[in-house]
Amino acid sequence: MSELFIELLSEEIPYWLQKNIVEQFKNKITDIIIENNLSLSKKININSNFTPLRLIFSCGNLIKEQKSSIKEIKGPPVNAPENAITGFLKKVRVSKEKLKKKKINDQDYYFVKYEVIGKKSEEVIKNNLENIITAINCQKSMRWIHDSFKWARPINNILFYFDNKFVPLDFLETYSINNNSFTISHKKIGKELKFKNFDQYKKSLINSKVIIEQSKREEKIKKRINNFCKSKKIFLKDEHNFLVSLNAGLTEYPDVLFGKIQKDYMLLPKEILEVVMINDQNFIPLFEKKNNLSPYFVIVGDLIEKKLQKEIVEDNEKVLEARFADAVFYWENDLKIKLESRKPLLSNIQFHQKLGTFDDKTKRMEFFALNLAAQLNFQFNTSHLTQAVKLSKLDLTTGLVREFPELQGIIGGYIAEVEKKDKVVCLSLKEQYLPKGPSDLCPRSNLSILLSLSDKLDNLLGFFLIDEMPTSSKDPYALRRSALGILRIIVENNLKIELEKIFNNEVINKYNLQNTKNFEIKNLIIFFIDRFRFFLKSITKRQDVVNAFFIEKYFSSDFLTLYKKFIALNEFINKGEGKKIIELNKRALNIVTIEGKKMEINDFINKDLLKEQHEKILVDSLDKVKNKIENEQEDFKSVLNAISSLYTPLNNFFDNVMVNVDDVKTKSNRLSILKKVLDTLKVYADFSKIQK
Amino acid sequence: MASKKNVLSFQDIIFNLQNFWSNNNCTIIQPIDLQVGAGTFHPATVLGALGKKSRNIAYVQPTRRPTDGRYGKNPNRLQHYYQFQVLLKPSPKNIQSIFLRSLKSIGIDPKKNNIQFKEDDWESPTLGASGLGWEVRCNGMEICQYTYFQQIGGIECNPVSVEITYGLERLAMFIQKVNNVFDIVWNINKKEKKIIKYKDIYLESEKQFSKYNFELANTEYLFKYFEYTENECKELLNNNLPLPAYENCIKASHYFNILDARGVIGVTQRQSYILKIRSLVKSCCEIYIKQGL
Numbered sequence: 002m003s004e005l006f007i008e009l010l011s012e013e014i015p016y017w018l019q020k021n022i023v024e025q026f027k028n029k030i031t032d033i034i035i036e037n038n039l040s041l042s043k044k045i046n047i048n049s050n051f052t053p054l055r056l057i058f059s060c061g062n063l064i065k066e067q068k069s070s071i072k073e074i075k076g077p078p079v080n081a082p083e084n085a086i087t088g089f090l091k092k093v094r095v096s097k098e099k100l101k102k103k104k105i106n107d108q109d110y111y112f113v114k115y116e117v118i119g120k121k122s123e124e125v126i127k128n129n130l131e132n133i134i135t136a137i138n139c140q141k142s143m144r145w146i147h148d149s150f151k152w153a154r155p156i157n158n159i160l161f162y163f164d165n166k167f168v169p170l171d172f173l174e175t176y177s178i179n180n181n182s183f184t185i186s187h188k189k190i191g192k193e194l195k196f197k198n199f200d201q202y203k204k205s206l207i208n209s210k211v212i213i214e215q216s217k218r219e220e221k222i223k224k225r226i227n228n229f230c231k232s233k234k235i236f237l238k239d240e241h242n243f244l245v246s247l248n249a250g251l252t253e254y255p256d257v258l259f260g261k262i263q264k265d266y267m268l269l270p271k272e273i274l275e276v277v278m279i280n281d282q283n284f285i286p287l288f289e290k291k292n293n294l295s296p297y298f299v300i301v302g303d304l305i306e307k308k309l310q311k312e313i314v315e316d317n318e319k320v321l322e323a324r325f326a327d328a329v330f331y332w333e334n335d336l337k338i339k340l341e342s343r344k345p346l347l348s349n350i351q352f353h354q355k356l357g358t359f360d361d362k363t364k365r366m367e368f369f370a371l372n373l374a375a376q377l378n379f380q381f382n383t384s385h386l387t388q389a390v391k392l393s394k395l396d397l398t399t400g401l402v403r404e405f406p407e408l409q410g411i412i413g414g415y416i417a418e419v420e421k422k423d424k425v426v427c428l429s430l431k432e433q434y435l436p437k438g439p440s441d442l443c444p445r446s447n448l449s450i451l452l453s454l455s456d457k458l459d460n461l462l463g464f465f466l467i468d469e470m471p472t473s474s475k476d477p478y479a480l481r482r483s484a485l486g487i488l489r490i491i492v493e494n495n496l497k498i499e500l501e502k503i504f505n506n507e508v509i510n511k512y513n514l515q516n517t518k519n520f521e522i523k524n525l526i527i528f529f530i531d532r533f534r535f536f537l538k539s540i541t542k543r544q545d546v547v548n549a550f551f552i553e554k555y556f557s558s559d560f561l562t563l564y565k566k567f568i569a570l571n572e573f574i575n576k577g578e579g580k581k582i583i584e585l586n587k588r589a590l591n592i593v594t595i596e597g598k599k600m601e602i603n604d605f606i607n608k609d610l611l612k613e614q615h616e617k618i619l620v621d622s623l624d625k626v627k628n629k630i631e632n633e634q635e636d637f638k639s640v641l642n643a644i645s646s647l648y649t650p651l652n653n654f655f656d657n658v659m660v661n662v663d664d665v666k667t668k669s670n671r672l673s674i675l676k677k678v679l680d681t682l683k684v685y686a687d688f689s690k691i692q693k
Numbered sequence: 694m695a696s697k698k699n700v701l702s703f704q705d706i707i708f709n710l711q712n713f714w715s716n717n718n719c720t721i722i723q724p725i726d727l728q729v730g731a732g733t734f735h736p737a738t739v740l741g742a743l744g745k746k747s748r749n750i751a752y753v754q755p756t757r758r759p760t761d762g763r764y765g766k767n768p769n770r771l772q773h774y775y776q777f778q779v780l781l782k783p784s785p786k787n788i789q790s791i792f793l794r795s796l797k798s799i800g801i802d803p804k805k806n807n808i809q810f811k812e813d814d815w816e817s818p819t820l821g822a823s824g825l826g827w828e829v830r831c832n833g834m835e836i837c838q839y840t841y842f843q844q845i846g847g848i849e850c851n852p853v854s855v856e857i858t859y860g861l862e863r864l865a866m867f868i869q870k871v872n873n874v875f876d877i878v879w880n881i882n883k884k885e886k887k888i889i890k891y892k893d894i895y896l897e898s899e900k901q902f903s904k905y906n907f908e909l910a911n912t913e914y915l916f917k918y919f920e921y922t923e924n925e926c927k928e929l930l931n932n933n934l935p936l937p938a939y940e941n942c943i944k945a946s947h948y949f950n951i952l953d954a955r956g957v958i959g960v961t962q963r964q965s966y967i968l969k970i971r972s973l974v975k976s977c978c979e980i981y982i983k984q985g986l
Contacts, residue, residue, distance in 0.1 A: 012789055013827060015812035143825040143841055144853050145784055177786060189804045282833055302807040313807050316832035319872065323769045
């Protein structure tokens, strides 16, 4: 068995891209191995690793050389016109004497047989490497020396070993990429490392302080953090694990240091401290009990000698303090102007050229919020709602939000707290942009819900009205995220809203738009349905159930009911209770499909033609079930049970009633019964799309 | 704090960088004598990065960012500061290791500090320029930008240049271990046993210019200046003189920056001003290329 081993050495590749490129590379090599039969085992297992500077691939059990094989190409029939035969000869490049004849279905055909000589595996891979590398999609890519070749970052060197031997790659010269047989150690060690195979490579890298496994670098960081946390009785939040991964992806040999925030700065709103630490510096904040921010934070360095650590921590703390000092400057300045008196400033800030200023936006939001509150029958203080809406966007005029845009809303909430506004109002200001991502919490309090929904509904309706819908690749106004947020808030808070009613003409008029003739409310609802499907798939991981449930493009806009109906189905299927339905659906579908090709099947069942007891019972049960499916709005489990209960009458029908009878009228009527079974089930879902 | 007498002074840092890059194939040129918002604006970079001719240059560029002024009260912010700019075309293969050695020449040993390359793709809307690269951090502090130019004036750069921009005040604060930009040692005059600090040269000017930028700059005039330079630029372009035309872009850009500091430019207006400058720069670049200079 032979071993393949590739290392691609580059300048620092951004963390978010590393794994993506590695996966693409790995899949492409796997394809080459499979297509060319370079492995005897069916499962190709390519071991891949990465650091910010390296992509590394190795694979053990490859064959040294492809097996030779005989290939046969079928030509024209022997009695075909001469020009067809000459054409074939030209194509396969042999002379007529070398053609073989073979009989297929009583007809002689010409055949060409030739031997395909197995190539050396290293040749096959080598010849494909250029294509693999140039075909990788780096999303954001750049040129450096070559005038058209683009990659994520400049590649310094690529080495390829096969069977313990360095294989030169001639094509690299065109791209001005080195083809050294050695690699480099950790930058701080500064050595060239020689080796013969992957094992030696790995060992020499570890000795020169490069951990090639992302998971091991993460473990190393975590272990150090955990030990430190134990000693201080503090902890790392789960939601900050991404920072551990990020830092592991930015270092080849992570060393973990701990800094401390000066007391004075701990008085600032904790979100400001967190944003500065995380977004500016990639530091990892640590927390005390009750999720209070602790003064300690984690700095991950790349191979830091013990004796230098103290100074490096101090330098990092200094940088952080300078940023905090900036924040303090803004915070104190921002508090000098009352939130309410910022209103004139807000009309200077444009939301969108066609959709007016943020002041205009808040006016529309108020309208949305009041409508929603009425539909939802929310109990709350109206003056709180109007106040919250009016204050909601004012923090966009503060220095802090200009400096830290991700803190919009939160800053407003804090200023409102300082100004002693009601607690629910302050909370709703802070929560108005939630949920920002899939792992973010949804707002819970009535006021926060109304504020967050109206902000997002205004985004969606506004941009749809001016024909700025997201395309498959572009969503500059993050409308997908807005829609998903709305759906999550509805579902998680059990809110019965008909969105279609919210997007009424009265609210559309509030946008003061001249031309909205491209706008159709249906398109907006379809956009929601699309997001809803995505959302349901991501929480259930059942694409088949989602596809079965959403047979139409367009549905009611009461997403809570849709959700309950879908979840009931999904649970039903997952618990195995769906088997009977799927089976009977299949039987009925088979007959209807086959017979439907021969004759037209009516939707109408002629009850006078019902002769047999079992067909009468089936038609009876069908009517009841259909009624139940169409009218039940809450208890969808019972609907599914009712559908299941069709199993027995349908089985009896199949066992006792002949469909294929000579009397055409009866036959047609019985087919109509089966069609009705299918149509009835389809009112809930297309069960033929469910996999098991 | 390191003993003041042994510390590498601000002017030494400049000398060392100039020597280093001079020894590494660069011609040391002088700053553009106009107010610019970044070292990149120097015509030697913007126009120099275009076309096929190779070009290796380095220079100090005084830089103005009116909105960053703080009346000399903030230890980290200035409306006038210095950048050291290097442009290498085509980008050398081993540029990163040369760059790391340049840090060593000013007393920052990459082996003894935590040097990070943080993804930072650069874009200048006014120049119609973009590139991919990193900001370089030393123990958490951003000290340099390191960019592979992809486009300037909307024109693809071919060959690609690499641009390295050192933030001289940041570097000096780090090297001299001072917490306030005004405490940077500019020069140690050994003969007279005198230390000249940054504040001795620039504190007063920070105060006065902050007042001018934020409070007194006559916006009515500035809007007019902008219009005049814009028109002049167009006129010069009509006469196929891209070099003086480009200098008028620089001027227009600076007027725009002061107007911005005065807070009199709204969001939409802002965008339209940026677009105006960008389209002028683009024309300058196109004519420059056509002339094959």
